[in-house]
Amino acid sequence: MWETKQMEEHRLIGRRLDNLRQLIVRMGGEVRDAVDRSMQAVIERDSSVAAEVLAHDDEIDRLELEIDRDVIEIFALLQPAARDLRFVIAVAKITPVLERMADHAGNIANAAIELNNEPQLTEYVDLPRMGARVSEMIDQAIEAFTKEDSGLARRVIAFDKEVDSIYQKIVRELMNYMRTEPTTSTRILQLLFVAKHIERIGDYVKDMCELTVYMAEAEFIKHQADAA
Amino acid sequence: MIATSGQAPARDKPGAVLQHNTERDQGTIENAIEVRDLNFFYGKVQALHRISLDITRREVMALIGPSGCGKSTFLRTLNRMNDTIPGSRAEGSVIIDGEDIYASGTDVVSLRRKVGMVFQKSNPFPKSIFDNVAYGVRINRMAANKADLADRVEKALTDAALWDEVKDRLKTSAFGLSGGQQQRLCIARALAVEPEVILMDEPASALDPIATQKIEELIVGLKEYYTIVIVTHNMQQAARVSDRTSFFLLGKLIETNPTRKMFTNPDETVTEDYITGRFG
Numbered sequence: 073m074w075e076t077k078q079m080e081e082h083r084l085i086g087r088r089l090d091n092l093r094q095l096i097v098r099m100g101g102e103v104r105d106a107v108d109r110s111m112q113a114v115i116e117r118d119s120s121v122a123a124e125v126l127a128h129d130d131e132i133d134r135l136e137l138e139i140d141r142d143v144i145e146i147f148a149l150l151q152p153a154a155r156d157l158r159f160v161i162a163v164a165k166i167t168p169v170l171e172r173m174a175d176h177a178g179n180i181a182n183a184a185i186e187l188n189n190e191p192q193l194t195e196y197v198d199l200p201r202m203g204a205r206v207s208e209m210i211d212q213a214i215e216a217f218t219k220e221d222s223g224l225a226r227r228v229i230a231f232d233k234e235v236d237s238i239y240q241k242i243v244r245e246l247m248n249y250m251r252t253e254p255t256t257s258t259r260i261l262q263l264l265f266v267a268k269h270i271e272r273i274g275d276y277v278k279d280m281c282e283l284t285v286y287m288a289e290a291e292f293i294k295h296q297a298d299a300a
Numbered sequence: 301m302i303a304t305s306g307q308a309p310a311r312d313k314p315g316a317v318l319q320h321n322t323e324r325d326q327g328t329i330e331n332a333i334e335v336r337d338l339n340f341f342y343g344k345v346q347a348l349h350r351i352s353l354d355i356t357r358r359e360v361m362a363l364i365g366p367s368g369c370g371k372s373t374f375l376r377t378l379n380r381m382n383d384t385i386p387g388s389r390a391e392g393s394v395i396i397d398g399e400d401i402y403a404s405g406t407d408v409v410s411l412r413r414k415v416g417m418v419f420q421k422s423n424p425f426p427k428s429i430f431d432n433v434a435y436g437v438r439i440n441r442m443a444a445n446k447a448d449l450a451d452r453v454e455k456a457l458t459d460a461a462l463w464d465e466v467k468d469r470l471k472t473s474a475f476g477l478s479g480g481q482q483q484r485l486c487i488a489r490a491l492a493v494e495p496e497v498i499l500m501d502e503p504a505s506a507l508d509p510i511a512t513q514k515i516e517e518l519i520v521g522l523k524e525y526y527t528i529v530i531v532t533h534n535m536q537q538a539a540r541v542s543d544r545t546s547f548f549l550l551g552k553l554i555e556t557n558p559t560r561k562m563f564t565n566p567d568e569t570v571t572e573d574y575i576t577g578r579f580g
Contacts, residue, residue, distance in 0.1 A: 083577050151536055153563045154572045290565035 085150040089159060092142050093218065096163050096170075099135040100214040103170045104207060106132065106177035107273055111203035113184035114266055115196055122181035122188070132174040139167045155287075162287035166217070166280050173210075173276045176269040183262045183269075193259050194249065202238040202270050205231065209277045216281060222288035225281035229293075235274035242267045331395075332357040332497055332527035333378060338392035340373055342385065347373045349551045350392070355497075360519060360528045362542035362559065364535060366579065370551040371531050375499050378529060379415035380408055396497070413440055416490030420502040422482035424474035424489075429466050432474045432485055433457060436493035452492055460488035461518050480511025487518065491526075498522065500530040504537065516541050535575055539563045547571045 106125050113122035143164045146152060152160050209228050216224035243264065250260045282294045333355040340348035348370050355361050363371040376382045377390055380401060393400040401411050413436065424432050433453045436442075443449035453470075457463040462484040466477070474485055483503060490498055500519070504512040519528055519541045532538050538545050539559055546556040547568070555568045566572045573579050 085577065153535065153539075153575045154566055156576045157564060 085146070085152060085156060088142070088146050088150060089152075089156060092139065092146065092160070092163055095135060095139050095142065096166060097214060097218055099132060099139065099167065099170050100210070100217070102128070102132050102135065103174045103177070104210040104214070106174050107180075107203070107210060107270075108207050110177040110180035110184065111200070111207075111270070113181055114187060115200050115203070117184075117188045117192060119185045119188045122184040125181040126178055129174055129178050132171060136167050136171045139163060143167075158287045158290060162217070162283045165283050169276045169279050169283075173273050176273050176276075180266050180269045183266050187259060187262050187266075190259055193253075193256055193263070198238050198242045198245070199263070199267060199270075202235060202242065202267065205235055205238070206270050206274045206277065209235070209274060213277045213280045213284070217284045217287070220284070220288045222285045225284040225288070226293075228281045229278050232274050232278045235271060239267055239271040330357055331355060332359075333529075334393075334395040335378075336393045336395070338374075338377060338390065338394060340370075340377055340382065340391075341387075341389045342373075343387040347551050348377070351553045353546060353553060353556060355527060355529060356544075357527055358523055358525070359543040360523050360530060360541055362538035362545045363529065363531045363548060364533075364538050364545055364574070365548035365554075366574065367533075369548040371546075371548045372501055373551075374548065374553075375501055375529060375531050376417075378497065378499055379412050379417060380406075381412075381417060383408065413493045414495055415497040415499060416493065416495035417499040417501070418483070418486050418490055418503050420505055422479060422486050422506075424477070424482050424485055427474060428471045429457075429474050429477070429485060430470040433488050433492045436489060440493055442493065453488075456488040456492035457485075459491050459522070460484045461514060461521070462488055478511070480507050480514060483507060483511070483515060484518065487515075487522075491522075495526065497527045497529065500528060502531055502533060505533065512537070535563075547574060549574070 106128060109121050110125045112118065113125065143160055146160055209231050212224060212228045215221070216228060246260050246264055246267075250257050279294075282292075285291060285293050331354045333353075335351055335353045335355075338348055338351040339346060351374060363375060365371045373382065378394060378396075378401075380390075382388045382390070390402055392402075394402060396411070396415065399406070425435060427435070430453055433456050434443075434449055437449060437452050443452055454463060454467075457466060462481060465481060466485075469476075474482065477485060483506075487498070487503075503519075504515045507515065516537060519530065522528060523543075530538075530542065542559045544556060545559045545562040547554045547562070547566075547570075549570060555562070555566060555571045557567060561567075562571065563575060566575065
């Protein structure tokens with residue numbers, strides 16, 4: 073009865089929620105691009121791409137503010153309830169998560185610029201794999217959110233363990249490298265930062281998926297071990 | 301005594317009023333009303349279909365649903381207000397204080413004293429403020445003497461959060477009060493006869509936001525001593541004042557749940573459709 077597009081268009085709040093959905097999807101896409109491109113800047117050693125990521129961060133901040141304003145207006149003027157309420161709550165909580173992900177992408181871009189000023193230490197193998205996995209997680213998290221697919225969200229949450237395990241492997245390898253080649257420690261440190269930022273982005277994707285589960289099922293799975 | 305902000309406490313009065321409240325204070329949590337398989341007909345038209353619902357003592361139960369869903373009809377079955385409609389008929393049972401109010405021999409006047417009602421439009425009598433409140437006390441012969449009557453009127457007006465506003469003009473016409481004050485006067489009139497349950501049919505729908513807020517604060521205060529069943533079209537009002545909410549549709553009770561659940565994650569899709577305005 074109510075899933076039809078026509079019904080949503082007739083509802084005053086429906087139009088506002090559609091607009092909010094578009095904004096958060098757009099912000100998610102921008103963040104995914106920022107993460108992709110910051111990793112591209114590291115892997116392809118392209119500082120101009122890193123500079124673009126940093127320059128584009130303002131747009132993500134602008135979207136965050138626009139969504140914040142929208143959320144406040146929807147609460148104040150339209151008093152959402154039930155699934156509408158859960159959707160707006162999820163958007164309100166996902167927006168700062170996305171913004172932090174973008175900040176991490178910016179930090180990766182800064183690290184790329186530092187790294188690209190020096191000769192490459194070693195061929196990157198696990199770092200691109202980790203970056204690709206996290207980008208895929210972001211895509212799927214956005215898809216899970218837009219489709220209100222809590223099953224997909226739970227599967228994405230499970231991928232975070234894989235990202236953590238790649239991160240641990242990278243840390244071990246870089247630490248060994250640093251022990252054998254102490255003069256490379258500055259570059260090693262930058263690479264460790266990059267790996268840590270990607271790992272944190274994976275954690276934020278997990279947070280986003282937990283909020284999608286809340287939105288779809290009205291269940292809080294945060295802080296529940298193995299809830300996914 | 302009802303705790304309402306800005307109101308002087310009512311005088312504790314030995315006698316029937318205190319006795320009445322003390323008895324209820326000692327009661328355990330139990331159902332004030334138990335409705336079982338209630339059908340209701342207007343002539344051949346069935347307005348309610350097998351409604352079963354327990355209303356807990358001292359809770360605010362909100363009844364919501366679209367126009368014509370049967371929520372007001374249901375409310376009015378709880379003190380047999382529908383009896384006055386020719387051709388109307390109820391089946392099933394409504395148990396209040398262990399007795400089926402639809403059993404033969406029920407004293408309807410006594411029932412309506414026990415289960416008071418406040419209507420959408422305030423309906424003060426063309427009498428003074430004092431006489432409006434004293435009316436039910438007098439016809440039920442509840443006051444021992446004039447002083448007792450005055451005490452009961454003062455207590456009811458205090459409990460209805462109106463005393464401070466009218467104490468200096470009790471002998472003036474009730475029609476001189478504002479809409480919100482008139483509605484609180486009607487609540488005071490209902491309280492004066494010491495009901496156990498108060499039925500409210502859209503009590504604030506004709507009031508401005510400030511008067512509405514006062515009525516809502518009053519409802520929340522009154523539930524310390526009374527069971528309140530309220531019909532409202534204002535979903536946010538139901539959310540603000542009620543402990544549980546029942547959703548009616550086409551004469552059927554679709555869902556009853558704690559209000560906090562009803563407005564965040566109702567069990568039934570059709571309930572969610574209604575409270576989110578997706579109802580087609």
